Amino acid sequence: MGPDLILKGGRVIDPSQGIDTVTDVAFSNGAVSRIADDIAPGNAEVRDVSGKIVTPGIIDLHTHVYWGGTSLGVDPEMFARDSAVTTMIDTGSAGPGNFAGFRKHVIEPAEPRILAYLHVSFAGIYGFHTSLMVGESHDWRLMAPRLAAEVIEANRDVIVGVKVRIGRHASGPSGIDPLIVALDVAREMDLPVMCHIDEPPPSYEAVVAMLREGDVLTHCYRPFPNSPVDPDGTIRPEVLKARDRGVYFDIGHGMGSFSWKTAKAMMAAGFPPDTISSDVHAFCINGPAYDQLMTMTKFLHLGMPLTEVIERSTAVPAKALQRPELGTFGPGNVGDASIVSVVEGEFELADVRGLVETGTQKLKAEGVVLAGRWWHGE
Incomplete structure (x- = not known):
């Protein structure tokens, strides 16, 4: 046939x-x-x-596509068309309290594949907007480990891990403790954690020190404060230790987490990201992140060979997801x-601090x- x-x-x-x-x-x-x-x-x-x-179908490991269910969600099919993405991983838009709606109204009707890291907070990322910002990990009462485990067990076909957001904005007075809860759920359900890190406290080092083999640290090229490199360009020791034990370092560009200064220092020190992702959401889709291809373009500008840019957007995220049928043209796979x-020309490439580089591709x-x-x- x-x-x-x-x-x-x-x-x-x-x-x-x-x-x-x-x-x-x-x-x-x-x-x-x-x-x-x-x-x-x-x-x-x-x-x-x-x-x-x-x-092979491009995988964006960090997106927010609970369109209509959260203020930061974007239309997944529009995003897939514009970015040539075939698999989007939604990272914590929904928690155990609203995942059923995400699945029924967005994941199942969408033609491109949507998988998810389930947020350990009951309602996921519910207070993210330009005019209002409520860190869902601030309130300890919203941590829902038992419910998260139940929802994961019922949706293992589409849930690939546990999401938590840590930092001054995301967890505030709760500090690093929500990560402890997320790791507990992940161990119980035998899944990885994806951890967001923003401004301190806690420190970048404290967060990566807790992550295990297979876990994902997203926003790995974020700017000061809480950059992974010292002012002299030296990578912080806990970051190197985390990579050695198998933690994945993911870009998660978004509106606050990609800095040219950090990127150049990390690349010069021989520390490329494991995975390239956009962290696309409603407040960065019109810049500075735009989409997955724009984020990949920035790594071409940094001197990463095209084959490696593609590998970090196909084969490596498939490995991080433990979905070997994705990210490959091996016969019999998806x-x-x-x-x-x-495209050749001159293109403005902006980071999250407004620093613009001019790319030629x-x-x-x-x-x-x-x-x-x-x-x-x-």
Whole structure:
């Protein structure tokens, strides 16, 4: 039986298999079926993607897509089209008190894949707005470990971990204690934690010191205060220890968590992020983060090779999610693909402090394949 869809003549970059060559990709029955030159079309739909880059479906490990259910949510399908993203991980928009609505009204109707880190706070991130900011981890009464465990058990197909937000803005007087609760839930349910860090207290070092192998520290390139590097560019020892024991360091750009100064220091010190993510939400989608491709573009500007930028947006997040069927064109795996191009020119690239660098390349969305069918693009 022949393929259903063939992407013909693109530059196929699949870091999970060490592939970077001009070739064809075929999909059958919702899965990847073959990578080869000049695949015979038979009765398949054929899309000419010559001159474009074809990657396994891009994964954005940090998004907020509980559209309509929280003030910071964005429309997941719009975001997927604009950013060539096939899998979005919502990171704590919903907690155990409102996850059922998130699942029914957003996750299930959406065509792109949405997975979630469940917030350990009862209502998730409920007070995030430009005119009002209530850190959900401030109030100890909202910590809901038993309910979180129940909701995780009932939704293991879409819940991939536990989210908690720590810092002066997010946890305030509760300090680091909500992380203790989140870790307790994660151990009980055998899942990783994703931990947000903002301004101190507590310190960046205190937070990463508690994270385990497989846990994710997001906002890893945040600016001072609570930057991972000292003023002389030296990476703080607890950060290095955390990487050594297998903690994932995720970008989570957002509106407050990507600094050119920090990024340049970390890259110069040989500490690239494990995963590149946008932390897209309603208050950064129009800048400075914009979307996943813009965040990836900033790493091209920092000198990271394109293949590595793609790896940190496909294969590595799939590993962090413990979803080996994602982020790869291995035959039989999920038939998702992202088609992008590299546009040459001059582009303003802003960090969260308003510092603007001028880039000479920019990644642009050209098409999306979901479950082996052409979903979006010309």
